[in-house]
Amino acid sequence: MYALMALGITLTVSVIKLPNFAHAEYITVGAYAALIASQQFPGNPLLIIVIAGTAGALAALIAHLTVFRALEKQRSSTYTLLLASFAVGLILRYSLFILADSTNLFDRRIQVSLQVLLREGSLIITNIFAWVVPTSLILVMLLSLLLNHTPIGRDMRAMANNLDLARIIGVRVERVKNWTWMLVGLLAGSSGALWGIYSSVSPLMGWFAILSVFAAAILGGMSSFTGTILGAYLVAFSENTVMQFLNFQLGVDFSFKPAVPFIIIILILLFRPQGLTGLFDFLRRGELRR
Amino acid sequence: MNIDAGATLTALLTLFGIYGLIALSLNLEYGVAGIPNFGKALFVSIGAYTTGVTYTRLLPLLAGQEAVSPCGMTLSTALQLRTAIMRDLPGIGFVNFAVTIAIAMGVGAVVGCLMSYAALRLRQEWFLALVLLVGSEIVRIFVRGYEPIICASNGVSGIAQPFFFIRDARLNSIMFMLLILIMLLVVYVYVERLVRSPYGRLLRAVRENAEVAQAMGKNVAQIRAGVMAIGSAIAAAAGVLFALNVGFVSTNDYDVALTLDIWVMVVLGGLGNPRGALLGALLITLLDRFTGIAAIQLNRTGIALEFNYFRYILLGVILLLMLRFRPRGLLPERRHATLAYQALESQAAESTGDRG
Amino acid sequence: MSALLQLRNIRKDFGGLRAVDDVSFEVERGKIVGLVGPNGSGKSTLIDVISGTIEPTMGQVIFDGRDITGKPPNTIFEYGLSRGFQEPGLFFQMTALDNTLLPVKNQRGERPTAAPWRRLWHAQEEKNALEAHNALARMEIAAQYDKLASDLSGGQMKLLEMARALMGSPTMMLLDEPTAGVAPKLAHNIFNHINALNKHFGITFLIVEHRLELLFEHVDAVIVMHMGSILAIDTPDAITSNAAVREVYLGD
Numbered sequence: 058m059y060a061l062m063a064l065g066i067t068l069t070v071s072v073i074k075l076p077n078f079a080h081a082e083y084i085t086v087g088a089y090a091a092l093i094a095s096q097q098f099p100g101n102p103l104l105i106i107v108i109a110g111t112a113g114a115l116a117a118l119i120a121h122l123t124v125f126r127a128l129e130k131q132r133s134s135t136y137t138l139l140l141a142s143f144a145v146g147l148i149l150r151y152s153l154f155i156l157a158d159s160t161n162l163f164d165r166r167i168q169v170s171l172q173v174l175l176r177e178g179s180l181i182i183t184n185i186f187a188w189v190v191p192t193s194l195i196l197v198m199l200l201s202l203l204l205n206h207t208p209i210g211r212d213m214r215a216m217a218n219n220l221d222l223a224r225i226i227g228v229r230v231e232r233v234k235n236w237t238w239m240l241v242g243l244l245a246g247s248s249g250a251l252w253g254i255y256s257s258v259s260p261l262m263g264w265f266a267i268l269s270v271f272a273a274a275i276l277g278g279m280s281s282f283t284g285t286i287l288g289a290y291l292v293a294f295s296e297n298t299v300m301q302f303l304n305f306q307l308g309v310d311f312s313f314k315p316a317v318p319f320i321i322i323i324l325i326l327l328f329r330p331q332g333l334t335g336l337f338d339f340l341r342r343g344e345l346r347r
Numbered sequence: 348m349n350i351d352a353g354a355t356l357t358a359l360l361t362l363f364g365i366y367g368l369i370a371l372s373l374n375l376e377y378g379v380a381g382i383p384n385f386g387k388a389l390f391v392s393i394g395a396y397t398t399g400v401t402y403t404r405l406l407p408l409l410a411g412q413e414a415v416s417p418c419g420m421t422l423s424t425a426l427q428l429r430t431a432i433m434r435d436l437p438g439i440g441f442v443n444f445a446v447t448i449a450i451a452m453g454v455g456a457v458v459g460c461l462m463s464y465a466a467l468r469l470r471q472e473w474f475l476a477l478v479l480l481v482g483s484e485i486v487r488i489f490v491r492g493y494e495p496i497i498c499a500s501n502g503v504s505g506i507a508q509p510f511f512f513i514r515d516a517r518l519n520s521i522m523f524m525l526l527i528l529i530m531l532l533v534v535y536v537y538v539e540r541l542v543r544s545p546y547g548r549l550l551r552a553v554r555e556n557a558e559v560a561q562a563m564g565k566n567v568a569q570i571r572a573g574v575m576a577i578g579s580a581i582a583a584a585a586g587v588l589f590a591l592n593v594g595f596v597s598t599n600d601y602d603v604a605l606t607l608d609i610w611v612m613v614v615l616g617g618l619g620n621p622r623g624a625l626l627g628a629l630l631i632t633l634l635d636r637f638t639g640i641a642a643i644q645l646n647r648t649g650i651a652l653e654f655n656y657f658r659y660i661l662l663g664v665i666l667l668l669m670l671r672f673r674p675r676g677l678l679p680e681r682r683h684a685t686l687a688y689q690a691l692e693s694q695a696a697e698s699t700g701d702r703g
Numbered sequence: 704m705s706a707l708l709q710l711r712n713i714r715k716d717f718g719g720l721r722a723v724d725d726v727s728f729e730v731e732r733g734k735i736v737g738l739v740g741p742n743g744s745g746k747s748t749l750i751d752v753i754s755g756t757i758e759p760t761m762g763q764v765i766f767d768g769r770d771i772t773g774k775p776p777n778t779i780f781e782y783g784l785s786r787g788f789q790e791p792g793l794f795f796q797m798t799a800l801d802n803t804l805l806p807v808k809n810q811r812g813e814r815p816t817a818a819p820w821r822r823l824w825h826a827q828e829e830k831n832a833l834e835a836h837n838a839l840a841r842m843e844i845a846a847q848y849d850k851l852a853s854d855l856s857g858g859q860m861k862l863l864e865m866a867r868a869l870m871g872s873p874t875m876m877l878l879d880e881p882t883a884g885v886a887p888k889l890a891h892n893i894f895n896h897i898n899a900l901n902k903h904f905g906i907t908f909l910i911v912e913h914r915l916e917l918l919f920e921h922v923d924a925v926i927v928m929h930m931g932s933i934l935a936i937d938t939p940d941a942i943t944s945n946a947a948v949r950e951v952y953l954g955d
Contacts, residue, residue, distance in 0.1 A: 537819055540818065540819040540821070541815065541818050541819060544812045544813075544818035544819070544821070544824070545804070545810045545811075545812030545813045545818065545824065545828060546812060546813050546814065546815055546818035547818070548797070548801050548804060548805060548813075549805070549813045551794065551796070551797055551801070552794045552797065552801075552805050555793075555794035555795060555796055555797060556792055556793070556794055556795075558756075558792070559788065559792035559793075559794070560794075560805070561775070561776045561777050562754060562756070562776045562777075562780060562785075562786055562788075562792070563777075563780060563785075563805055563806040563867075563871060564777045564780035564781050564806060564808060564871060565777055565805075566775075566777050567777070573815050574815075577815060680796070688800065688832075688849065690828065690829040690832040690833065691800070691832055691833070691836055691848065
């Protein structure tokens with residue numbers, strides 16, 4: 058699930074060139090849309106995920122059209138855009154607070170009827186698990202198909218590589234940006250829904266996760282797909298397994314757990330800003346690139 | 348309607364003073380020197396944690412008594428001990444206050460310096476913002492989990508203001524307010540002078556184009572470290588006052604929300620203009636108090652709506668509107684800030700006088 | 704021993720690409736030397752190496768008897784070697800006067816400890832302000848002293864850059880396309896200023912320039928680069944008739 062969210066960040070950073078902190082709220086918007094949808098149409102997870110994805114995409118598109126596009130036009134600095142993304146996040150987050158408050162939807166789990174599909178020793182596979190994992194995988198595969206084999210995906214990759222060049226060779230930058238934002242929102246929204254099915258929904262859920270998600274994206278080098286997915290798994294792994302190991306071996310308290318992804322961010326940015334990407338080249342070529 | 352106008356005003360000015368100090372420091376760092384300090388909460392928290400440590404360790408020692416562990420079993424003994432000292436021995440209270448400020452500023456300056464050197468290794472400009480943001484969260488999580496500093500997540504209470512010995516609650520809060528406003532004035536004059544001096548010109552040049560500034564013989568890394576040290580020391584001093592004002596040191600007060608508040612103040616008031624920082628701090632503090640009072644009034648009328656949410660939404664809207672329509676703030680940077688112009692103008696006046 | 708700047712076997716690799724290969728030359732004190740070559744011949748890389756922006760893979764740069772290889776740009780500037788940028792590297796949100804005052808060395812008011820106390824630096828600042836005004840006047844842009852650099856015209860920006868470089872009292876200036884994007888008439892003007900600075904202050908120049916006819920009118924010697932190496936070093940007249948150079952520029 059980190060993978061889905063981190064892919065969104067990677068897409069935004071590479072195509073739009075904006076470190077978007079409001080990404081957290083697109084996730085939450087998706088989760089809430091899913092929650093409300095699940096009350097209307099219980100027992101239809103696919104529909105719920107589609108609704109969540111649409112809500113996320115809409116949120117991202119509206120934020121782009123009303124805020125980011127205008128700021129990009131007046132050639133604002135990265136910091137301005139970063140601040141604006143914080144502001145968008147604030148507005149969305151606390152609007153959701155008001156919504157949650159007035160409809161009593163705090164810390165609720167998306168209602169999907171629970172069935173145990175397989176029980177073998179301590180391993181229990183429920184229908185929730187059966188939904189969440191394949192959906193994530195399918196989304197990732199669809200995304201990679203889209204990027205590698207469609208015209209819009211080609212344009213996105215061109216913009217990620219070199220924005221000016223993309224403009225010169227006739228990529229309709231504004232249109233591609235709209236599409237990218239919708240795609241990013243779709244990813245965020247549906248991952249929010251999956252997360253809500255898996256644990257619970259609250260207005261702060263996205264905000265709490267966003268830095269871990271950034272950690273995953275940064276670890277992945279923020280340029281490649283495989284890198285990002287691998288980064289996401291590594292972050293999730295270190296949050297759980299490494300923390301358990303530290304606790305067991307060195308007596309590090311579990312209250313330090315949220316610090317793990319942050320430490321990853323700092324270490325990577327300071328010592329290996331290209332993330333894991335360089336590592337693949339290393340494996341391929343047998344030499345380290347400078 | 349039984350809001351005590353005097354007390355409200357005192358509380359408002361006290362908060363304004365504290366936020367004003369932090370806003371001045373961020374204005375110097377980002378507005379003038381262009382360093383995006385998204386870790387403001389970290390430097391404020393350094394001051395607060397220092398206060399937690401000195402009040403529980405140093406204060407009893409200064410009073411010639413044994414320090415008692417402030418956490419766990421001996422919590423209430425320790426609390427009584429420091430409250431008694433602050434009440435009965437004002438001199439020691441003041442010494443402790445001064446030492447706390449000095450230590451906080453020192454630690455703040457050192458951490459600020461270190462952070463700026465870390466920034467040298469970063470490849471993209473927004474990485475620094477992220478590193479500072481994340482660094483501030485790491486420290487917060489660490490302090491929350493590590494008992495010896497401020498009793499982990501329990502925090503330390505009973506952090507009395509230096510005027511605690513004055514029995515009249517109203518008078519001592521007014522004294523505290525005055526102390527803060529005097530500090531604000533001193534720092535404002537200091538920052539204003541920096542901005543108008545050749546040093547201010549140097550910082551602006553680094554902001555505009557660091558590479559060219561370096562080619563003009565300026566040691567950019569050192570300059571950034573210097574301004575981060577100054578800004579962080581100011582923020583840490585404000586953190587001490589923050590803790591004293593709340594009377595309690597807890598990690599929950601120093602998260603990203605605080606950093607964002609300060610950013611809104613600086614962007615609203617005006618980048619690169621110390622007066623703008625003060626104006627922004629004043630407006631946001633007013634907004635803060637106003638929404639607070641409005642929330643209480645609303646709850647009285649029976650509407651169960653959390654007004655705090657609107658406060659944050661409003662902050663977001665203000666920030667967006669400013670970035671979009673007035674990116675330089677209400678009071679933009681002044682152009683003729685330096686002495687050089689006066690020199691030229693007076694000379695021009697003289698030469699025309701000679702001719703005429 | 705009158706060489707002010709000496710390059711010894713400079714090589715610079717970017718990954719697998721060799722941008723500058725075994726370049727050695729000398730620039731004599733008080734001369735104006737042009738550095739020309741087709742795009743991608745390594746001129747800009749060489750300027751970056753000399754000014755300390757990038758470190759060479761191999762070789763030595765000697766300036767005024769000191770080895771400056773790998774020294775940071777600010778130190779190299781302190782030694783008296785100043786550089787201009789291809790894109791006007793001005794501080795755009797600062798006035799022309801502030802731009803000009805910046806490079807002045809040993810400003811007391813630039814120290815954060817001294818800055819709040821005006822009496823420690825105001826005499827120096829007044830003197831510098833008048834000098835800066837004179838430098839602007841020399842470049843014929845004194846009337847614009849309180850305009851923001853971003854409000855100046857392209858040509859005025861170039862002149863402001865020269866005025867600013869002058870305030871660092873350099874012994875040598877590196878200029879990277881001083882007339883790029885400037886109208887022909889003004890380009891002449893800029894080269895006249897370069898000549899005047901050379902005569903008045905004895906400043907040595909190394910100039911990268913694409914307008915060859917103009918450049919050749921004003922320089923004492925020309926270095927031609929091709930594919931990262933030096934093709935020829937000679938007087939302008941000799942370069943014009945050099946067969947190898949003609950081939951690079953005019954031939955296939």
